[in-house]
Amino acid sequence: xxxxxxxxxxxxxxxxxxxxxxxxxxxxxxxxxxxxxxxxxxxxxxxxxxxxxxxxxxxxxxxxxxxxxxxxxxxxxxxxxxxxxxxxxxxxxxxxxxxxxxxxxxxxxxxxxxxxxxxxxxxxxxxxxxxxxxxxxxxxxx
Numbered sequence: 470x471x472x473x474x475x476x477x478x479x480x481x482x483x484x485x486x487x488x489x490x491x492x493x494x495x496x497x498x499x500x501x502x503x504x505x506x507x508x509x510x511x512x513x514x515x516x517x518x519x520x521x522x523x524x525x526x527x528x529x530x531x532x533x534x535x536x537x538x539x540x541x542x543x544x545x546x547x548x549x550x551x552x553x554x555x556x557x558x559x560x561x562x563x564x565x566x567x568x569x570x571x572x573x574x575x576x577x578x579x580x581x582x583x584x585x586x587x588x589x590x591x592x593x594x595x596x597x598x599x600x601x602x603x604x605x606x607x608x609x610x611x
Contacts, residue, residue: 505571520563529599532571533587537603547608554602
């Protein structure tokens with residue numbers, strides 16, 4: 470496990486349900502936008518002692534979902550987002566103790582859907598790229 474503390478201002482995201490079980494995922498903001506961090510621990514590994522593909526898909530879903538929800542709420546207080554589609558491409562593997570950085574950007578938004586691109590990296594090494602479509606939930610909608 471990395472001994473590097475999380476940056477000031479970072480706090481856990483999606484701490485309940487599956488997100489709480491899979492994490493902790495820490496979220497914060499840097500000059501170039503939202504940043505999410507996960508330190509790879511033994512419970513995140515597959516049988517080859519590499520970051521599990523399902524964990525990478527879960528992490529990118531958390532990252533992109535947080536960006537989608539924040540974007541929707543910024544447009545209309547109380548609104549949110551729900552995933553409609555998520556496509557992932559595995560590029561390389563993560564190792565125990567590495568810190569994964571997750572980022573996502575909204576590439577296009579309409580009144581009812583958002584298109585989002587995301588990445589997971591360790592330093593400059595790309596682990597995964599992903600794209601997703603998220604539906605915008607009006608305030609108070611389930």
